Amino acid sequence: MGAPLTWMLALCLTMGLALFTQTGQAQQSERFGPYELHHSVVNTTFLSPEVAAQYNIVRGEKRGIVNLAIREHRPNGSVVNRPALLKGRSWDLIQGQDLEFQEIREGQAVYYIAPFKFINREWRHFEVHFRPEGAEQTYTFKFKHQLYVH
Numbered sequence: 001m002g003a004p005l006t007w008m009l010a011l012c013l014t015m016g017l018a019l020f021t022q023t024g025q026a027q028q029s030e031r032f033g034p035y036e037l038h039h040s041v042v043n044t045t046f047l048s049p050e051v052a053a054q055y056n057i058v059r060g061e062k063r064g065i066v067n068l069a070i071r072e073h074r075p076n077g078s079v080v081n082r083p084a085l086l087k088g089r090s091w092d093l094i095q096g097q098d099l100e101f102q103e104i105r106e107g108q109a110v111y112y113i114a115p116f117k118f119i120n121r122e123w124r125h126f127e128v129h130f131r132p133e134g135a136e137q138t139y140t141f142k143f144k145h146q147l148y149v150h
Contacts (some may be wrong), residue, residue, distance in 0.1 A: 032139040035082065035132050038069045041124070041145045044115070055104070057115060061149045064124070066090070066099065068112045070132050081110045085138075088128035090116045099128070120149040 029038045044052060044059040052059045070082045088099035099114035118124050123144050131138040 030141060032141070034073050035135070035139065036071045036073060036079075037128075037130065037139075037141055038071070039141075039143065040067045041065070041126075041147070042067070043147060043150050045150050055102070055113070057113070062118055062120065063115060064118050064147055065113050065115050066126060068101075068128065068130075069110065070130065072132060081108055082132040082134070083110045084112075084130045084132045084135075086112055086128060086130045088114065088126065090124055090126050092119055092122045092124050094119060094122075099126075118147045121146065 028040060029036050031037075041064055043061070044057055044063045044065055045061060047057060047059060049059065051057075057065060066088075068086070070084050071079050072082045073079050083103065083105075086099075086101045088101070090097055090099055095117070097116055099116060101112040101114045104111045104113065116124070123146050125144045126142065128141045129138050130141065
């Protein structure tokens with residue numbers, strides 16, 4: 001059996017934070033009204049073969065995953081994880097692709113991961129449209145991330 005999901009997501013967030021810090025983009029979340037979107041991007045070679053197999057992630061030097069989680073900040077001060085409808089795309093100067101998100105639930109946690117291919121040292125652009133469950137509107141989140149072959 002592979003490592004538990006929380007280990008994989010913690011690894012993704014840790015590696016994503018390290019990569020964002022290296023490129024000067026330490027912030028890992030953005031607010032959209034009461035919703036907070038957390039994100040990270042990692043090269044799949046950071047995942048062990050067992051973890052990748054457990055979640056059907058293809059490992060490779062030029063393959064990455066984007067990891068998203070949405071939390072709602074309620075008026076009473078509580079914060080809850082929110083499932084959402086997601087649609088997104090990713091591109092660089094040469095290639096683009098639609099993101100196919102896989103929902104992962106573990107207890108109260110809800111995460112979304114999507115694989116993509118990249119070119120070494122190229123800036124990868126991401127655009128995600130998300131509508132949290134119960135929300136009246138769809139939000140758009142855009143960011144870019146530079147990826148390296150490891």
